[in-house]
Amino acid sequence: MTSVERRPALWQQLQRVALVLQSIRQGRSGTAALDAVPAAERPGVQALSFAVLRSLGRSEALRRLLAPRTPPPAADALLCAALALLWRDEDAGYDAFTLVNQAVEAAKKMATTKAQASFINACLRRFLRERDALLARTDTDVSARWNHPTWWVAQLQADWPGQWQTILAAADRPAPMVLRINRRRTSQIAYLKLLREAGIEVSPVGDCGVVLATGRNVQQLPGFAEGWVSVQDSAAQLAAPLLLGGMALVPGARVLDACAAPGGKTAHLLELADLAVTALDIDKTRCARIDQTLDRLGLHAAVMTADAADVGAWWNGEPFDAILLDAPCSASGIVRRHPDIRWLRRQTDIAQLAAIQARLLKLLWPLLKPGGRMLYCTCSVFRAEGEQQVAAFLASNADADLLPSPGHLCPGVGTSGASLMDNPIGDHDGFYFALLHKTDV
Helix, strand or coil, rough: CCCCHHHCCCHHHHHHHHHHHHHHHCCCCCCHHCCCCCCCCCCHHHHHHHHHHHHHHHHHHHHHHHHHCCHHHHHHHHHHHHHHHHCCCCCCCCCEEEEEEHHHHHHHHHCCCCCHHHHHHHHHHHHHHCCCCCCHHHCCCHHHCCCCCCCCCCCHHHHHCCCCCHHHHHCCCCCCCHHHHHCCCHHHHHHHHHHCCCCCCCCECCCEEECCCCCCCCHHHHCCCCCCCEEECHHHHHHHHHHHCCCCCCCCCCEECCCCCCCHHHHHHHHCEEEEEEEEEHHHHHHHHHHHHHHHHHCCEEEEHHHHHHHHHCCCCCEEEEEEECCCCHHHCCCCCCHHHHHHHHHHHHHHHHHHHHHHHHHHHEEEEEEEEEEEECCCHHHHHCCCHHHHHHCCCCCCEEEEEEEEEEEEEEEEECCEEEEEECCCCCCCEEEEEEEEC
């Protein structure tokens, strides 16, 4: 039996997608919701779920027109999932009538939606009849137009008045698959050659990055199991070179990677130099992922399960030569990879996260030697988690200088700073970088 023959029917996939959406609406991350899907079905369900999440604002607005009274949660999730796949033909890969029939079949065969099958059928068929008029009516809805929460759109408009539309449009495009070369095992040139000889279309990015034209299972990549490459976005690949570049660190220099899981930046630091790296994360399970990452790459760090802010519980009193603070944030810069984030976040989260970031900066700064560096970064496009955070820190720390830094890197925009040429790394996630130097004052 071929893999095509083993593929679940569309109605079965739609059931899974509706369950994923319902789980996200209950506050569970998309990653966790998809992990609950059987492995054999996960790729197809993930692709459909991502398409649904990227059109959820529009589908919810359409559902409100078709059914002003909110249906039961399971039925609402299935109806909104079907509408999200219907309104733009390119998102589904199936013709409209097949989608409607399969969505109704999914409703009939799921205990929690069986009673609403006729209702779902009537809504979807009305949408097909009145499609243009219904879409026109939802065009005035901000969340429907941009498929992000209204508060999110308003925040981007305030932060990026000339670029917010570009940022939102980029968030709805699938992200490219980018690899980072492990310089201790191979070179960018050699690995590009290897992939091209295998018939894989690739292009270089930065000093050690490789962009694949189409994504694929990492286990099928040459040398992945042997630690030749890791998956890491091109913006994230800037962190380790920014922190270490130009520093005359002796072998064994002490470096702290706070909030380190899953270990990509930890590994990159160790690929670039012989360092004594302490990698912290508050989550024991995520710390295990750091160890797994380092084991595959043939690298070693002192991995500790600890809250970076609880300095007394883990620090031995010996200062660090350099600190990488990849602080907890809204993750607003990586929504194209994790489209559930926009629907999980609340407007009040930003101030709460900014407070955590400020606390970490305040508590970790004293751990840095005079003359040392701290790289503060977040995968966020909101200024409250980037330049506003660092401006406040500099205003209250006379011994801190801001070195040339990329600043905000926004998807589809490039860097906002003058220190690097515009958009130096092509298609990238949203990030913020500030390189801080500790003076002797």
